[in-house]
Amino acid sequence: MESENKSFKPSLGLTDATMIVAGSMIGSGIFIVASDMMRNVGSAGWLILVWIITGFMTIAAAVSYGELSAMFPKAGGQYVYLKEAYNPLIGFLYGWSFFAVIQTGTIAAVGVAFSKFTAYLFPQVSEDIVLFSVGSLHISPAQVLSIVIIVFLTFLNTKGIKNGKLVQTFFTTVKLLSLFGLIIFGLMAIKENVWQANWQNAWNIGHLNADGTVTKYAGLAVLGAIAAAMVGSVFSSVAWENVTFIAGEIKNPKRNVGLSLFLGTLIVTIIYLAVNYVYLAVLPLHDIAYAAKDRVAVAASQQAFGRIGTIIIALMIMISTFGCNNGLILSGARVYHTMAKDRLFFKKAGTLNKNSVPEYGLWIQCIFASLLCLSGKYGDLLDMVSFVVVLFYMLTIIGVFILRKKRPNAERPYKTPLYPVLPAIYVLLAAAFCLLLIFYKQNYVIGGLVIVALGFPLYYIAMKNQKKSKPLMDDK
Template sequence: MDTPSFKPSLGLLDATMIVAGSMIGSGIFIVSADITRNVGSAGWLIIVWLLTGLMTLIAAVSYGELSGMFPKAGGQYVYLKEAYNPLVGFLYGWSFFAIIQTGTIAAVGVAFAKFTAYLIPQVSDEITLFSIGALHISPAQILAIILIIFLTYINTRGIQSGKIIQTTFTLTKLLSLFGLIIFGFIALQPQIWHQNWSGNAWSLQHLNKDGSIQSYGLAAAMGAIAAAMVGSIFSSDAWNNVTFIAGEIKNPKRNIGLSLFLGTLLVTIVYVSTNFVYTGLLPMQAIASAENDRVAIAASHVIFGNIGTIIIAVMIMISTFGCNNGLILAGARVYYTMANDGLFFKKTAQLNKKAVPAFALWIQCLVACLLCLSGKYGDLLDMVSFVVVIFYVLTIIGIFILRKKMPNTERPYRAFGYPILPALYIIMGLAFCTLLIIYKPDYTIYGLIFALLGIPLYYLALATKSKS
């Protein structure tokens, strides 16, 4: 009997939809409120999204070179292992399994449930179904868990099932966002646009919910930009998920790099355009003080009236459903590759009859569900923003290392703008991380400590491997 192996069945459109679909979750509908409070003006709101888009695009076109060199499952884990050593690769894989991917799956699942509550109030996160000690479980958390289990099951049935959901839902939410942008510009309020884009449009300041303003000194201003970018970077993250499923993509040496560029460019255009719409419909004060930070609902109310709330709720349900499918589909391939290197549970290295890593999918599901129950997924995402960008920086430094280490390895695609653009990303990424250490130490230091816990786990895995 033949051993199941990955089947290349995803084309360029499917790969691009995985990039875009994994990026677009609930963030674009929410985080502009916090960004506005940190930067205080329309100009700087757009600059934050442009800076994030630039960083994402540079990283994506840089990863194209790595995906061409190593067109196999595992993506960033493989790149870090090859550029540095297995320990660095493992530290990424451990962080990815324990918080990065599973925490994002949990957060996106709960976002799905929270916006479902607009249509079905009985699943509100403000209702307590039961308590376990100090832990209070809401219907929203239960619905999030059901969603994660359902999508995990669908993805154990083969790559085709996940592919159909991903492409369908991503195309739907892209069309919905383009609709919001088009109708938003049609409904643009000239007085509000003029108010937001004249006078203090380029003033960097803290805008409180009550409308009061606090000025920044130079150092504090830099910290405010970094704090603001936590939200936009979270909203733009997971673009690299397509590299994890390289073994299932047709012509991966070409299509992975191209899908990274097309997907991140498309999402960047959508995100920046959406924020222009916000500034044309709502005063900056209204963006900063939107109820529960739901800026998109406030904007949609201006465009569509009372039905706008329902429209945005449905859009976010579609968006988060498709986003979580992409995250679940791609994440398990990292654990599969680690297990093949003897650095994860042995059973994770097995594919089922449908040629997918079912055990890896289910243990990922278990951790994500536990994070849903913890109620701490928001803190986890803030905590890990620092770690995520550090690993991106390390991976892009790896391009320089591999040019020296493996000069003769085939590179079907070379990093665009090398060495200037990759170096620019490294500088921007390190600046972002340094500012977070200074201005958000509670989150970043714990995130770093958690990632470094992987060091003893790595040597434990090696010891276990040598005994078997």
């Protein structure tokens, strides 16, 4: 029997929380995005520098969130921070964007990535096979498998936080060990001639063409290219904030949420840099940029392990994406639960089942993510994810400054290190990233802004319904 009066049970320790941070971050991105990044910057030095910039921004944002998580150690995370720093409208715009594109779109993309790499081992689930068609919509075994995985993980998480915790800890541990193996064996397989050639003109930036030539950028187009390259690294580095959504289920959240954010983002940043060094150690720049279907990790693994490399990397990505989706699914529904408590989402999403988890919110998320899998539009949505995510990261970290002024005497068990310098640097870098995309890569921006803007009428509909004492989108 469901109850609106049930509360979340604090059952996750620091290790569990750190595993959620790392496991939610590491999905399919690190295995594929280096190709597009290399096409945009055309050199080894700039590829690594873009990852360093992204890593610095990620860690800076994470430790800044630590202060907010200590101030508001309850379920809902970023939605709560924005609501408290600004107003309910800004919180809702984030929650709406989170549901419409950030979380569900990522779940869909990671699920399909799982299926695509499963097809390496079992061709019967290939995305190129059509199981059946509905009008112009063609459904492949890969799409069906991705939905099965999402449904399975959703069902598992409805049975309680402990099940999700066990899956997350196990798969993240295996994922990290696998990545360490790829790094170690990849560096052991270093090709000196390839390495030296890759670093010969390390700081010459330009667009690397398919024929091997490099087209130089003119003026500020260099900054646009860097921002375009960062779309890939940023997408690979998001979702660390998922741990803040489940703060109500973490032991000693005032300490452990902030510490897990720092440890998780630091670990993943180091791993990401090391993996890219492996790519540069075994593959020429052209082969990184134009790996088949951007699967640069497959190409690197073949060089490091031989023919068995394809199987190894397929298994690694299956493990990685499975664990990543578990973390995304586990944490996402907690945001909808908090929004429902504020009467800004389906009413029943605000209830907990007998296992003290928001089962209704989990299934709503599952249905929407599954529809995105079927639509085939998840790829288009993910082009917008980096812009929308960084936009809300920036607003949230500005919130640290706002709350310092609005609530100077509020309890802050953890404070942002190097305040105000560190969060200010992040805000400047994030603003530059967003502005450069607006000027140079509008296709990454327009759709995202449209989705955010749709939240305005929905919010005012919610306010109108609240005046009538009815929650938004009441399911009755």
